[in-house]
Amino acid sequence: MRTFPILLLTFMWLALTPSKPTRVVFFGDSITQAGVSPGGYITRIGDMLKKQNLANEYELIGAGIGGNKIYDLFLRMEDDVLAKQPTITFVYVGVNDVWHKRTYGTGTDPDKFVKFYDAVIKKLQGAGSKVILCTPAVIGEKTDYSNDQDGDLQQYSKLIRDLAAKHKLPLCDLRKAFLEYNLKNNPNNAEKGILTTDRVHLNDTGNQLVADEMYKLMVAAK
Amino acid sequence: MRTFPILLLTFMWLALTPSKPTRVVFFGDSITQAGVSPGGYITRIGDMLKKQNLANEYELIGAGIGGNKIYDLFLRMEDDVLAKQPTITFVYVGVNDVWHKRTYGTGTDPDKFVKFYDAVIKKLQGAGSKVILCTPAVIGEKTDYSNDQDGDLQQYSKLIRDLAAKHKLPLCDLRKAFLEYNLKNNPNNAEKGILTTDRVHLNDTGNQLVADEMYKLMVAAK
Amino acid sequence: MRTFPILLLTFMWLALTPSKPTRVVFFGDSITQAGVSPGGYITRIGDMLKKQNLANEYELIGAGIGGNKIYDLFLRMEDDVLAKQPTITFVYVGVNDVWHKRTYGTGTDPDKFVKFYDAVIKKLQGAGSKVILCTPAVIGEKTDYSNDQDGDLQQYSKLIRDLAAKHKLPLCDLRKAFLEYNLKNNPNNAEKGILTTDRVHLNDTGNQLVADEMYKLMVAAK
Amino acid sequence: MRTFPILLLTFMWLALTPSKPTRVVFFGDSITQAGVSPGGYITRIGDMLKKQNLANEYELIGAGIGGNKIYDLFLRMEDDVLAKQPTITFVYVGVNDVWHKRTYGTGTDPDKFVKFYDAVIKKLQGAGSKVILCTPAVIGEKTDYSNDQDGDLQQYSKLIRDLAAKHKLPLCDLRKAFLEYNLKNNPNNAEKGILTTDRVHLNDTGNQLVADEMYKLMVAAK
Numbered sequence: 001m002r003t004f005p006i007l008l009l010t011f012m013w014l015a016l017t018p019s020k021p022t023r024v025v026f027f028g029d030s031i032t033q034a035g036v037s038p039g040g041y042i043t044r045i046g047d048m049l050k051k052q053n054l055a056n057e058y059e060l061i062g063a064g065i066g067g068n069k070i071y072d073l074f075l076r077m078e079d080d081v082l083a084k085q086p087t088i089t090f091v092y093v094g095v096n097d098v099w100h101k102r103t104y105g106t107g108t109d110p111d112k113f114v115k116f117y118d119a120v121i122k123k124l125q126g127a128g129s130k131v132i133l134c135t136p137a138v139i140g141e142k143t144d145y146s147n148d149q150d151g152d153l154q155q156y157s158k159l160i161r162d163l164a165a166k167h168k169l170p171l172c173d174l175r176k177a178f179l180e181y182n183l184k185n186n187p188n189n190a191e192k193g194i195l196t197t198d199r200v201h202l203n204d205t206g207n208q209l210v211a212d213e214m215y216k217l218m219v220a221a222k
Numbered sequence: 223m224r225t226f227p228i229l230l231l232t233f234m235w236l237a238l239t240p241s242k243p244t245r246v247v248f249f250g251d252s253i254t255q256a257g258v259s260p261g262g263y264i265t266r267i268g269d270m271l272k273k274q275n276l277a278n279e280y281e282l283i284g285a286g287i288g289g290n291k292i293y294d295l296f297l298r299m300e301d302d303v304l305a306k307q308p309t310i311t312f313v314y315v316g317v318n319d320v321w322h323k324r325t326y327g328t329g330t331d332p333d334k335f336v337k338f339y340d341a342v343i344k345k346l347q348g349a350g351s352k353v354i355l356c357t358p359a360v361i362g363e364k365t366d367y368s369n370d371q372d373g374d375l376q377q378y379s380k381l382i383r384d385l386a387a388k389h390k391l392p393l394c395d396l397r398k399a400f401l402e403y404n405l406k407n408n409p410n411n412a413e414k415g416i417l418t419t420d421r422v423h424l425n426d427t428g429n430q431l432v433a434d435e436m437y438k439l440m441v442a443a444k
Numbered sequence: 445m446r447t448f449p450i451l452l453l454t455f456m457w458l459a460l461t462p463s464k465p466t467r468v469v470f471f472g473d474s475i476t477q478a479g480v481s482p483g484g485y486i487t488r489i490g491d492m493l494k495k496q497n498l499a500n501e502y503e504l505i506g507a508g509i510g511g512n513k514i515y516d517l518f519l520r521m522e523d524d525v526l527a528k529q530p531t532i533t534f535v536y537v538g539v540n541d542v543w544h545k546r547t548y549g550t551g552t553d554p555d556k557f558v559k560f561y562d563a564v565i566k567k568l569q570g571a572g573s574k575v576i577l578c579t580p581a582v583i584g585e586k587t588d589y590s591n592d593q594d595g596d597l598q599q600y601s602k603l604i605r606d607l608a609a610k611h612k613l614p615l616c617d618l619r620k621a622f623l624e625y626n627l628k629n630n631p632n633n634a635e636k637g638i639l640t641t642d643r644v645h646l647n648d649t650g651n652q653l654v655a656d657e658m659y660k661l662m663v664a665a666k
Numbered sequence: 667m668r669t670f671p672i673l674l675l676t677f678m679w680l681a682l683t684p685s686k687p688t689r690v691v692f693f694g695d696s697i698t699q700a701g702v703s704p705g706g707y708i709t710r711i712g713d714m715l716k717k718q719n720l721a722n723e724y725e726l727i728g729a730g731i732g733g734n735k736i737y738d739l740f741l742r743m744e745d746d747v748l749a750k751q752p753t754i755t756f757v758y759v760g761v762n763d764v765w766h767k768r769t770y771g772t773g774t775d776p777d778k779f780v781k782f783y784d785a786v787i788k789k790l791q792g793a794g795s796k797v798i799l800c801t802p803a804v805i806g807e808k809t810d811y812s813n814d815q816d817g818d819l820q821q822y823s824k825l826i827r828d829l830a831a832k833h834k835l836p837l838c839d840l841r842k843a844f845l846e847y848n849l850k851n852n853p854n855n856a857e858k859g860i861l862t863t864d865r866v867h868l869n870d871t872g873n874q875l876v877a878d879e880m881y882k883l884m885v886a887a888k
Contacts, residue, residue, distance in 0.1 A: 102771055103770075105322075106323060109326070109328045112293050144598060145594060147595045148596045150598070151591045151592045324548065327546055367811040367817060367820050368820035368824055372816055377814060544771075549766075549767030550767060550772070556737050560737075
């Protein structure tokens with residue numbers, strides 16, 4: 001039969017052709033901006049992929065800008081995310097939506113946080129990207145809920161968990177992971193130095209914890 | 223010739239058919255929400271049109287919701303403005319963008335005020351509406367710039383003036399008009415009671431002043 | 445002996461003379477201001493004393509003014525407390541020190557909260573009053589620490605607990621009592637309606653809970 | 667007569683003995699803390715005294731601590747001012763009372779600003795010091811009242827002017843002086859760089875302007 005060799009060649013070609021890598025965009029604030037630096041969480045995810053011989057299967061793109069709130073993600077998502085045609089997008093935002101209430105008086109109302117976050121999810125999904133939501137980890141690492149903006153962080157994390165449930169999206173619950181880690185490793189109720197350098201931004205341990213949490217979901221979502 | 227009577231009838235029909243009225247939407251916050259009440263500024267514009275025998279030529283639609291900031295206008299403009307296919311839209315926002323910095327910690331950053339305002343203008347123009355911008359009048363009527371949020375109101379009013387200039391749009395400079403009125407009529411530097419009942423919301427004189435300022439621009443824009 | 449009848453008369457006179465009642469001042473904010481109303485927590489303490497036939501042994505004085513922070517207590521303590529020469533003073537403050545951060549931008553820095561609170565304690569003790577400290581109960585009754593100012597309330601309650609320990613003073617830990625009550629009786633994580641009417645001010649159940657907690661310490665302190 | 671030579675000696679001794687210098691304390695915040703550095707306003711006042719051969723007649727003492735509000739001055743005045751037994755005290759405070767509303771939510775209520783300022787004045791006068799009040803100069807140098815906290819600075823400056831009038835004290839109206847200077851020398855409405863480095867802290871020109879304004883009042887008050 002003449003068709004057999006052709007089929008065989010086709011199979012061989014398919015096997016040899018490198019498949020297009022899964023493109024993953026990390027969309028967030030200063031924590032994500034620092035994620036692409038040496039030691040940053042995105043760099044660490046890349047290192048983990050190399051160890052698993054999966055480096056060719058993923059393309060990791062950092063899209064973090066310092067000070068960003070959900071409004072900023074909404075405004076720049078066309079250029080910074082959709083234009084890159086991601087397979088998977090991690091949305092990692094919320095710290096500044098809470099923090100700016102105190103520092104500038106320009107935090108985000110809870111109702112508008114949900115509405116604009118919802119719009120971001122829909123646009124990402126409309127462009128064909130899978131979406132993974134992250135809760136904001138900490139502004140202060142004290143474990144007795146006495147960091148001054150813990151109330152709001154609890155509230156906005158809950159809003160994100162509800163959005164994940166509503167849209168049936170994977171949730172990277174960093175706030176939960178950080179609290180559990182601190183309950184075990186922060187016996188003196190320190191406000192920084194366990195997973196952060198300054199109450200917000202990640203030290204090496206914090207970057208690795210975020211990388212570990214995201215890695216599992218990223219591989220599962222592929 | 224047979225065409226003559228037909229043309230004549232056509233001309234007659236055109237002359238007799240009532241032209242479609244100019245539809246004007248007032249898009250804003252609680253001040254505009256109160257504008258449709260008896261004595262409100264929109265009601266007063268309607269009264270002024272009746273006196274000029276122009277009531278049939280305009281259809282006035284209030285689209286104000288208390289507490290709204292530029293973000294809210296952006297989120298609800300499809301349903302509340304574009305769906306009404308306005309000929310002219312007054313955008314009258316800014317007080318809460320400033321005020322909420324103090325009362326809730328959720329005011330609007332100046333850069334995002336401009337970006338979302340810009341998006342509102344473009345969507346309105348894209349839908350065929352003429353656009354008239356208004357500056358936020360007052361949070362406190364003292365004339366020596368000692369109302370506690372005067373600095374921000376000055377700044378956001380300037381941002382709106384710059385947007386009007388950039389887009390070559392008519393400007394209803396209520397902040398300027400209110401200050402000029404108070405300089406003449408508020409010798410004791412009172413913080414309310416001249417044009418407002420409570421430092422922000424309009425009394426009869428304030429509603430009439432806004433109506434007068436908007437009326438001129440509305441008729442000119444037709 | 446001539447001295448015997450005189451001694452006897454003296455003893456009889458002492459037994460018959462009503463002893464001077466224990467004067468208790470409740471020094472605080474709007475919650476305490478409402479405490480003297482019908483159903484208020486001070487009124488309820490009075491009712492409890494009557495039931496125990498102890499009404500003659502105590503004189504209860506409300507000294508609450510709405511909006512008060514520790515600064516205000518410091519400023520008005522001479523007139524409103526020391527002038528009354530109290531035997532026992534309950535200091536019940538902290539809600540506005542936290543709340544005003546959000547509503548007016550004029551909350552109290554933690555370090556200054558401690559310094560002025562310390563000065564209040566020392567002046568009260570210097571004037572011969574026993575002092576009982578109370579933690580601020582709630583701004584929102586949700587039990588998962590997601591009320592937006594829970595972080596600060598936790599922090600300022602801890603500062604008060606530390607002050608009580610430092611000065612070896614009885615502590616009326618209303619924040620702890622309210623949380624325990626809500627954990628049992630607020631299954632839907634409501635933000636108000638369990639012990640408060642509006643997230644802050646006490647309903648009947650809340651007033652009774654405060655009365656119960658204070659009563660125990662008041663009787664013990666006599 | 668024997669008394670004549672003794673009197674003569676006494677007069678000679680009085681004439682030759684150096685009189686005790688006028689001790690001037692500058693009591694304030696970070697602006698005053700920087701005032702004792704090379705180029706700082708207190709250093710410059712010292713230089714001006716040297717040029718006038720008056721260096722021996724004055725002793726200048728800086729008592730500025732960064733971040734201080736009126737509450738802080740009140741708390742530390744015993745140790746940092748009264749203990750030095752000043753002849754003249756400049757009180758230069760207000761910037762943080764306003765600024766902290768925005769940055770920490772812990773600014774000072776106007777009514778408490780007045781009450782604690784009043785207490786500071788009375789304690790200084792009670793200890794025998796002359797008192798000179800200064801208005802807070804600027805948070806932003808724009809001249810059209812559009813610096814975001816201009817409203818509050820106007821208000822708190824007015825409170826200080828009223829306190830000076832009430833207590834019949836000399837007023838060093840730095841806010842007025844800075845605005846007048848900027849109106850002449852800041853044609854581009856820059857927010858910094860004319861008299862400040864960063865909208866608040868003084869550059870060389872700003873330090874000299876403050877030194878000039880204070881020098882006049884200091885010499886007059888002696």
